[in-house]
Amino acid sequence: MSAAQQLQELYTYADYAKWPEGEHWELIDGVAYAMAAPSRQHQDVVLELGSQILQHLRGKPCRPYVAPFDVRLPRQQEADDKVDTTVQPDISVICERSKLDDKGCRGAPDWIIEVVSPSSAIMDMEKKRRLYERHGVKEYWIVHPSDRWLMVYTLGEDGKYGQFQLFGLDEPATVGLFPELSIDWAFLNDDQIG
Template sequence: MNIAEKLNQTFTYADYSQWPDEERWELIDGEAYAMSAPQRLHQDIVFELGRQIGNYLQGKPCKGYVAPFDVRLPRKNETNDNINTVVQPDLSVICDPSKLDKLGCLGAPDWIVEVLSPSTALKDMNTKRSLYQLHGVQEYWIIHPEDQWIMVYKLDDQGRYAMPDVFGMN
């Protein structure tokens, strides 16, 4: 199946798990999104942040992961094969070990970080923000590498992201 065919239909995790490992995709509500290789600055930030988070998590119950790492976000009572949302955040932190299995994470991580790329910025800032809120990701960071800012969303008592805090880098 070529890329155009993949983009014109909906998919589940059963489909996704059969795709070649050398291709990187995300599924959001069954829609396939091709992922391209990130730029060097993006990778510099992911590597450094991953190192710092990893150091911080030593001796703590939470585990951190960098992409590619599948995060499956099921709807209520959805079987693994029928899940139609699978994302690969740049960084994920999971504090509930029951969510981790050999395939990655099943359910919402506690903390997700996305470093913006030109090709995915709108998806990360809108679609994924709404998706992560819906599934209960406690904290969601969006990092803009070129403009050097971090936007931090935290779930409030009603399960919604409050106005984000914005911080400069440097």
Template sequence: MAFALEKDKHYTYKDYLSWPDDVRCEIIDGVVYMMSPAPLLVHQEVAGEIFRQTANALHGKTCRALVAPLDVRLPRHDETDEETDEVVQPDVMVVCDPGKLDRRGVRGAPDWVVEVLSPSTAGRDHIQKHRLYERHGVREYWLVHPGDRLLTVYRLLDGEFGKPDIFELQGITPVEALPGLEIDWQAVLPYLPSDDLT
């Protein structure tokens, strides 16, 4: 089945729900951003290890670790899902408010979001999603750069992301928004590309 987008149309989650299952995309400010058919293996392994550590740490607690593909609808006010013009699929996230979870995924901002950068989506993760997550109140936003072995961390303060902290992917990094949760990069290192494979 052919899939075509109308030029200059403002899209919503209602449109999104009508599209074929094999169409992978996100909507930010009513603009559709197509996603690649499937991420690279390194992306999946790094995201999977971060999710594994997070899920293990939160087992039996109120906060829930979730992993893509899972829709996160981000209404600006009280609009219905069908009217919402922002829906994304973060690689890894934690949601502490059970009221934000429903059969379709998440409605409202996760507490912590991790995006593992891929060449095709890095610009969107750094720019559009940075603004999106800040606007909706994500408490902490991590960008993992597998090829560069770097981590960029944004934390929400007074409704805005401050200047980012940048770390090498080594040792242990705590998630400040979720006391007691930390990521051990030693377990991630085997999945990172060597310099000649990035």
């Protein structure tokens, strides 16, 4: 798909499902966005975070998933083929098993983590933040491992994200949805990461 096609056409999950498996795309409001291949550091961070979260949630009703994992975000109750937003967050935690199917997740995950890459920073911090707020993602984390900061958005009772909280990655970060879970960032000091 050329950049010109991207600007001229709007797509749905029906189109997305037919695209070649080796290509990675996200759809936001019908617009297709090519996803760059993640760096080794990015993958190391996603794997470590996913592992910590999985260990904590083992035996509990919530499940973590790592990209590539399709999250379809319908506007209302339209059929999957008509859904115009499908994203692949780095990590998605879903607590309502009814949202899970063989295609991935239909509806908002409870917690999403995006690990910032140079090519994804604006998308993660602006477009996806607004998207996740609109669809009711309860907690949204943006992790910047090389600059060593974490930005946390929490959905308020008004259905909006309030002011973000900014944390350094020098000490563990407590998860709002799971207060007994603290993410330990010590792995970032490992010579194998970064």
